[in-house]
Amino acid sequence: MPISLYRILFLLCLISLQPIALWAQELPRVAMPYIAHYTKADYAGGNQNWGLAVDSTGIIYAANHAGLMRYDGKEWHLNRLAKAAPLRSVQIAKDGKIFTGGKGDFGFWEDQGFGRLKYTSLAELVADSENLKRDEIWKIIFHKSQVIFQSFSKAYVYEKNKITTLKADGEPFLFSFQVRDRIYFEQLPSGLHRLSNGKLNPVLGKSILADKRILSMLPFSGGQTLIATERDGLFLMDRSEIIRPWKTEAQQLFEQHQINNGLQVGKDLYAFGTIKNGLIIINSRGELIQHLDKNSGLQNNTILSLTLDRQSNLWIGMDNGIDRLDLHSPLYYYTDQTGTLGTVYASAIFNGELYLGTNQGLFKSLWRGPFSNTPLKFQFVGNSNGQVWFLKEIDGKLYCGHNAGLFVLNNGELQATSPFTGSQQLLSVPNKPYVLEGNYTGLSLFERNNGSIKHRFQYPNLKQSIKYIADEHGKGYWIGNENQIQFFTFNQDFSALKGIGAAPKGLPKDAKIFGIYPMGGRNVFATDSGLYRFDNVLNEFTSYNELNDILGPFATSNRIQKDADNSYWLFKDAKVAKLSLHTQANATLDSTTWQPISEKIMSGYENVQRIQDGIDLFGLNDGFALYIQKLKSDNSYFTNPLITGFWNITSDPKNIDLDQPIAYSRNNIRITYSLPWYEANPLQFQYRLVGFSNVWSEWSSDNYRDFTNLPHGDYRFEIRAKNVNGVISETTSLPFTVSRPWYWSWFAIVLYIVLAICAVYLGRKWYQKRLFKAKEQLRRKLELEKEDALKRENDVRAKQVMQLKNDQLELELDNKKRELANMATNLVYKNDLLKTLHEALSNIKGSDGKPLSSDQLKKVNKLIEEAKNDEREWELFESSFNESHDNFFRKLKQDYPELVPNDLKLCAYLRLNMSSKEIASLLNISLRGVEIRRYRLRKKLQLETHKNLTEFLLEI
Numbered sequence: 001m002p003i004s005l006y007r008i009l010f011l012l013c014l015i016s017l018q019p020i021a022l023w024a025q026e027l028p029r030v031a032m033p034y035i036a037h038y039t040k041a042d043y044a045g046g047n048q049n050w051g052l053a054v055d056s057t058g059i060i061y062a063a064n065h066a067g068l069m070r071y072d073g074k075e076w077h078l079n080r081l082a083k084a085a086p087l088r089s090v091q092i093a094k095d096g097k098i099f100t101g102g103k104g105d106f107g108f109w110e111d112q113g114f115g116r117l118k119y120t121s122l123a124e125l126v127a128d129s130e131n132l133k134r135d136e137i138w139k140i141i142f143h144k145s146q147v148i149f150q151s152f153s154k155a156y157v158y159e160k161n162k163i164t165t166l167k168a169d170g171e172p173f174l175f176s177f178q179v180r181d182r183i184y185f186e187q188l189p190s191g192l193h194r195l196s197n198g199k200l201n202p203v204l205g206k207s208i209l210a211d212k213r214i215l216s217m218l219p220f221s222g223g224q225t226l227i228a229t230e231r232d233g234l235f236l237m238d239r240s241e242i243i244r245p246w247k248t249e250a251q252q253l254f255e256q257h258q259i260n261n262g263l264q265v266g267k268d269l270y271a272f273g274t275i276k277n278g279l280i281i282i283n284s285r286g287e288l289i290q291h292l293d294k295n296s297g298l299q300n301n302t303i304l305s306l307t308l309d310r311q312s313n314l315w316i317g318m319d320n321g322i323d324r325l326d327l328h329s330p331l332y333y334y335t336d337q338t339g340t341l342g343t344v345y346a347s348a349i350f351n352g353e354l355y356l357g358t359n360q361g362l363f364k365s366l367w368r369g370p371f372s373n374t375p376l377k378f379q380f381v382g383n384s385n386g387q388v389w390f391l392k393e394i395d396g397k398l399y400c401g402h403n404a405g406l407f408v409l410n411n412g413e414l415q416a417t418s419p420f421t422g423s424q425q426l427l428s429v430p431n432k433p434y435v436l437e438g439n440y441t442g443l444s445l446f447e448r449n450n451g452s453i454k455h456r457f458q459y460p461n462l463k464q465s466i467k468y469i470a471d472e473h474g475k476g477y478w479i480g481n482e483n484q485i486q487f488f489t490f491n492q493d494f495s496a497l498k499g500i501g502a503a504p505k506g507l508p509k510d511a512k513i514f515g516i517y518p519m520g521g522r523n524v525f526a527t528d529s530g531l532y533r534f535d536n537v538l539n540e541f542t543s544y545n546e547l548n549d550i551l552g553p554f555a556t557s558n559r560i561q562k563d564a565d566n567s568y569w570l571f572k573d574a575k576v577a578k579l580s581l582h583t584q585a586n587a588t589l590d591s592t593t594w595q596p597i598s599e600k601i602m603s604g605y606e607n608v609q610r611i612q613d614g615i616d617l618f619g620l621n622d623g624f625a626l627y628i629q630k631l632k633s634d635n636s637y638f639t640n641p642l643i644t645g646f647w648n649i650t651s652d653p654k655n656i657d658l659d660q661p662i663a664y665s666r667n668n669i670r671i672t673y674s675l676p677w678y679e680a681n682p683l684q685f686q687y688r689l690v691g692f693s694n695v696w697s698e699w700s701s702d703n704y705r706d707f708t709n710l711p712h713g714d715y716r717f718e719i720r721a722k723n724v725n726g727v728i729s730e731t732t733s734l735p736f737t738v739s740r741p742w743y744w745s746w747f748a749i750v751l752y753i754v755l756a757i758c759a760v761y762l763g764r765k766w767y768q769k770r771l772f773k774a775k776e777q778l779r780r781k782l783e784l785e786k787e788d789a790l791k792r793e794n795d796v797r798a799k800q801v802m803q804l805k806n807d808q809l810e811l812e813l814d815n816k817k818r819e820l821a822n823m824a825t826n827l828v829y830k831n832d833l834l835k836t837l838h839e840a841l842s843n844i845k846g847s848d849g850k851p852l853s854s855d856q857l858k859k860v861n862k863l864i865e866e867a868k869n870d871e872r873e874w875e876l877f878e879s880s881f882n883e884s885h886d887n888f889f890r891k892l893k894q895d896y897p898e899l900v901p902n903d904l905k906l907c908a909y910l911r912l913n914m915s916s917k918e919i920a921s922l923l924n925i926s927l928r929g930v931e932i933r934r935y936r937l938r939k940k941l942q943l944e945t946h947k948n949l950t951e952f953l954l955e956i
Contacts, residue, residue: 058676101137273303357388
C-alpha cells in the first residue's frame with residue numbers, strides 16, 4: 001500500500017476520533033441555545049464542580065467537592081473517597097480508567113459493572129507521601145504512556161506502576177496544558193515552559209506573557225496555539241513559539257473579568273469560562289458569538305470546568321451546579337428578560353427589520369440573520385400600544401391586525417385604516433382589487449389602489465365577530481367564527497353580499513371551529529371533533545378520516561399553517577407538529593422535534609414564521625425560538641443503551657452478580673438502563689425479555705423495568721432506544737439465568753424419584769393389603785347379608801305370626817264386644833222380662849179367681865228384684881267390658897276418683913252407645929232418673945256444656 005494512502009487512513013482515523021463539534025456549523029448569535037440545569041439537589045453532591053470528563057460511551061464524570069459524580073443520562077451517582085476528600089480534576093483514559101486527583105491523593109477508578117466504581121489510590125507509590133497530603137491535584141494529562149498529575153508545587157508522573165516527580169527548580173506551577181502532542185507548564189514567576197524528554201524548557205516568546213497568568217491553551221488554526229490569560233485577554237503562539245496579542249470583540253469582557261478556563265467547542269469556536277461573568281464564546285475571527293451568564297439562563301457566573309460530550313453539547317461545571325448547553329441543537333431562544341415584549345402573537349421580516357406583534361404592541365429590531373453579529377435591540381413602534389393579532393404584507397406594505405383595528409406601517413408608526421375595532425383576518429380577493437377584513441363587529445371591504453388599501457364600507461348583513469375568511473375556489477367565501485360557518489357570494493363589484501346561506505349540514509352539533517385552511521388544493525375545516533372537508537355534491541361537510549387517522553391527537557389542531565414543499569405546521573394546546581404530504585396516500589407527522597418549545601407557546605394563538613430558507617421563528621410566551629434546520633443534530637453517535645442496574649426489588653437495591661445463576665428466591669428483578677444521549681427531548685426505550693416474551697414493549701421514557709416472580713430458566717433482556725429524530729439504536733442484550741428452586745434441584749429430583757419408587761412399593765403393599773381387606777370385608781358382607789336375609793325372613797315370619805295373633809286378638813276382641821253387647825242386650829231383655837213379669841203378677845188371680853195375696857206378691861217381687869239387682873251379672877259385665885275396652889274403669893277411677901259404682905255403670909253403658917231407655921232398664925230406674933244421672937256425671941267429669949258426654953267417654 002502506498003505511503004500516501006497510509007497517511008490518508010491515519011488522518012481519517014484522527015478525524016473520526018474528534019468530537020463532532022469540530023465540523024459543526026457556526027452558532028447563532030441573536031439567540032441562545034437550550035440550557036439544561038443540574039442542581040445540587042439533582043446530583044446530591046457538593047456545590048463546586050472542579051473538573052468534567054466524558055468517557056467513550058458518553059457518560060459524564062464530574063470532580064465534585066464531595067467526590068466523583070457519574071451521570072449516565074438518567075441518574076446521578078456520587079462515589080466518595082474514603083475520607084470524603086474533595087476532587088479537583090478528572091480525566092478518562094483510553095482503556096476506560098477514570099483518573100482523579102484531589103487533596104492529598106490521586107488514583108483511578110474502574111467500572112465493576114452496572115456503573116459500580118472501585119477506587120485504587122496511587123498515593124502509596126509516592127516517595128514523599130507527607131508532602132503529598134498538603135498538595136492538591138488540579139490537572140491530569142495523558143502523554144504517551146504517562147499520566148501526569150499536576151499540583152501547584154510539583155507534577156507526579158505515573159508510568160508502569162511507578163511515580164516520579166517533576167519539579168521546576170524550586171518554582172511552583174500555576175497550571176499545565178496539553179496542546180496537540182505538546183505539554184506546557186507555567187512556572188511562577190519564570191513563565192511558560194514546554195516539557196520535552198522529562199525536562200522543562202522555556203518557551204521562546206514567553207517574555208510577552210510575563211506577569212500574566214495563563215489559564216487556558218487551545219489548538220488554533222494554522223498550527224497555532226490560542227493562549228488565554230487571567231485578565232489580559234488572548235494571545236496567539238505560532239509553531240516557532242513566537243507569541244503575539246490577539247484583540248477580539250470580547251477583549252473588554254476578558255479584561256474586566258478573569259478567565260478561568262477554555263475549550264474548543266467547534267471547528268472555529270472557542271468557549272471561555274470566567275470568574276463571576278459566565279461563559280464567553282468567540283469564533284476564530286475573534287467575533288463574539290455568545291455571552292451567557294446568570295441573567296441569560298446559567299445557574300452561576302463562576303465557571304470552574306468545561307467539556308464537550310459526544311454530541312458536542314457543552315457541559316459547564318460551576319461554583320454551584322452543572323449546566324448543559326445544546327450548542328448544536330436546531331432550536332435557539334431569544335428570551336425577553338425584562339418583560340418588555342410580552343407574548344409574541346405574530347412576526348414578520350419587513351425591509352430588513354424583524355417585527356414582533358405581541359399583547360403589548362408592535363416591536364421592531366434590525367435583522368441581519370441569526371448568525372449576524374448585529375444584536376437584536378427591539379424598539380416600540382409608535383401608536384401600536386395594545387394587542388396585535390397578525391402581521392401581513394400586501395403590495396409592499398406591512399399591515400397590522402390590532403385590537404384597535406387595522407393599521408398600516410408608515411414612517412415607523414402605525415396608522416389606522418379602518419374605523420372598526422378588532423381586526424382579526426385579512427384576505428386578498430383573487431383577481432380583484434379588493435381585500436376582505438374580518439373584525440370584532442363584522443366584515444369590511446377594502447380596495448387596493450396605488451400600493452395601498454382603503455376602507456370602503458362594512459357589510460351591514462353581518463353583525464357578529466368574523467375570524468375566518470376562506471375562498472372556495474371562486475365559487476364564494478366561507479365566513480365565520482368559532483361558533484358558526486356560513487357560505488356567502490358577492491355581486492360583481494363586491495358592493496353587496498349576493499347570496500347568504502345557512503351553514504351546511506355535517507358538522508357536529510355545537511362544534512367549536514378553529515379555522516379554515518387550504519390543504520392539498522381544498523379547504524380543510526379544523527374543529528374540536530377533527531378535520532372536515534366540504535362535499536359540493538352532497539352539499540354537506542364530511543369528516544376527513546384519512547388525514548385524521550394519520551394525525552392522531554393533532555386531528556383536533558386549533559391552528560394549521562402552511563409551510564413550504566407541501567408541508568404544514570399543526571398546533572394543538574401549545575404543542576407543535578409538522579405534517580409532510582408526500583402523496584395522497586403517503587404522509588408523515590413529526591410531533592417530537594419541537595417538543596422543547598411545548599408549553600412555551602400561547603395556547604390557541606400559536607404562530608410560526610419562515611424568516612429565511614431553513615429558519616423558522618416561533619412566537620413564545622416571553623420571546624421567540626428559532627428553528628435552524630442545518631443545525632439539526634447528527635445521529636452518527638447514537639449508540640446502543642447501557643444497562644446500569646440489575647437487582648432484586650424485594651431486598652436492598654444491590655446489583656446482582658450475574659457470573660452465577662440468580663437464586664430463585666431473588667426472582668423479583670428490576671433492570672435499569674440509560675443512553676448517554678443528551679438533548680432537550682427525552683429518549684424513549686423499548687424492551688423485551690426473551691424467554692418470557694418475544695414481543696417488544698411500547699416505547700416509553702421510563703428507564704427501568706420490573707419483572708416479578710420469574711420462573712426458573714434462561715433469559716435475555718434486550719433494550720433499544722429512539723431519539724427525537726426517530727433514529728433507533730442498536731440493541732443491548734443482557735443474558736441471565738434464574739436457577740431452579742430448591743424443590744426443583746437435581747438432589748430434590750433424585751429424592752423425588754426415590755420417594756416415588758418407595759411410594760409405588762408401599763402403595764403396592766398397601767393396595768394388596770387393602771385388596772385382601774376388601775375381600776375379607778366382602779366375605780363378611782356376604783355373610784352378614786345372608787344373616788340379614790335370614791333375619792329379615794324371620795322378622796317377616798314373626799310379623800306374620802304377630803299379625804295372625806293380632807288378627808286373632810282383634811277377632812277375639814270383636815267377639816268380646818259382641819258378647820258384651822249381647823250380654824248388655826240380654827240384661828236389658830232380662831230386666832224387661834222381669835218388669836213384664838212383675839206387671840203380670842199383679843194381674844194374676846188364683847184358682848178362686850182372686851188376686852194373689854200380698855205376701856205371695858212380695859215374695860215373687862222380691863225374687864224379681866233380686867234377679868234385677870244381681871251383682872254377679874254386673875261383675876261379669878264389668879270384667880268383659882274391661883277386657884274389651886282396655887281397663888276403662890281403672891282409667892276413670894284414676895282420673896276421676898269421686899265417681900261411684902253407679903256412675904261407672906252409666907259410663908260403661910254410654911260408651912257402648914246405649915239409649916237412655918236401655919240404660920234405664922239396666923239401672924232399673926226411670927228415664928228421668930237416667931237424665932239426672934247423666935247431668936250429675938257431666939258435673940263430676942267437669943265437661944263443658946258444648947262437649948258431648950258420649951263422645952268424651954269414647955275418647956278415653
